[in-house]
Amino acid sequence: xxxxxxxxxxxxxxxxxxxxxxxxxxxxxxxxxxxxxxxxxxxxxxxxxxxxxxxxxxxxxxxxxxxxxxxxxxxxxxxxxxxxxxxxxxxxxxxxxxxxxxxxxxxxxxxxxxxxxxxxxxxxxxxxxxxxxxxxxxxxxxxxxxxxxxxxxxxxxxxxxxxxxxxxxxxxxxxxxxxxxxxxxxxxxxxxxxxxxxxxxxxxxxxxxxxxxxxxxxxxxxxxxxxxxxxxxxxxxxxxxxxxxxxxxxxxxxxxxxxxxxxxxxxxxxxxxxxxxxxxxxxxxxxxxxxxxxxxxxxxxxxx
Ligand code: PMP
Numbered sequence: 001x002x003x004x005x006x007x008x009x010x011x012x013x014x015x016x017x018x019x020x021x022x023x024x025x026x027x028x029x030x031x032x033x034x035x036x037x038x039x040x041x042x043x044x045x046x047x048x049x050x051x052x053x054x055x056x057x058x059x060x061x062x063x064x065x066x067x068x069x070x071x072x073x074x075x076x077x078x079x080x081x082x083x084x085x086x087x088x089x090x091x092x093x094x095x096x097x098x099x100x101x102x103x104x105x106x107x108x109x110x111x112x113x114x115x116x117x118x119x120x121x122x123x124x125x126x127x128x129x130x131x132x133x134x135x136x137x138x139x140x141x142x143x144x145x146x147x148x149x150x151x152x153x154x155x156x157x158x159x160x161x162x163x164x165x166x167x168x169x170x171x172x173x174x175x176x177x178x179x180x181x182x183x184x185x186x187x188x189x190x191x192x193x194x195x196x197x198x199x200x201x202x203x204x205x206x207x208x209x210x211x212x213x214x215x216x217x218x219x220x221x222x223x224x225x226x227x228x229x230x231x232x233x234x235x236x237x238x239x240x241x242x243x244x245x246x247x248x249x250x251x252x253x254x255x256x257x258x259x260x261x262x263x264x265x266x267x268x269x270x271x272x273x274x275x276x277x278x279x280x281x282x283x284x285x286x287x288x289x290x291x292x293x294x295x296x297x298x299x300x301x302x303x304x
Pocket of ligand 1: 194
């Protein structure tokens, strides 16, 4: 990490520091995004995936969770992102992390009248989960935080204690990742990714009413399944036992990309190998993300 965007401008990464009394650091009053850029070595280009969609969710998060408006337009945020990515000059896959946060050094709750600010960094970032071999997951004892506790659809820093506890539980028990149930004890999502299952040729995913994060990759998967495989996605509540009986199961997210799940709570999904439909979706997704599928070039923003 060579440079960051901090207090209105690009600065050396080591200069982008906040004080220990910062409201967001004390109370989790920040919202953020995780955006991927894919390096294409032949084209000598980094393609950022779904840049505008991420900033649209960022704006919703800011309005809902911080009770304020972004101080920059989408055009400004996109131009800062491209400028920062260029300045860092990576020749590999990157991860972009914009954060809007309550920046005032102040003791006391309440969001109103507390100063906020924007910052962003860019880091090299490879695979987050094993997309080739698939991953082993458990159903967490932690429930996904409900819409009665946090605004639905917002990606809030403080909420990630819920995700982190579930992920820690999974790692402690020797799994790669955790699935969280909702307060109704139906399936919600992974600690940092949405979940799809395939049963008898049908693609099924929990609805937004499960207080899942409205994933951008989730939308991409639905679109690709429809356009490229002729498969409609059914959004409905999923019972825990359906996980064990699925033909195929996968996570999707910006970090997770499309990650096949090969077992849940030590029970193999079918034969415990990556499913065919999952593999097809993965192949198309990576082809698009790398900038090798012109049909979906409008999903991408080139950096250089
Ligand atoms: N759920 C949670 C809790 C997440 O943190 C993420 C990652 N942002 C996702 C789902 C997937 O969202 P997206 O596809 O927009 O990255």
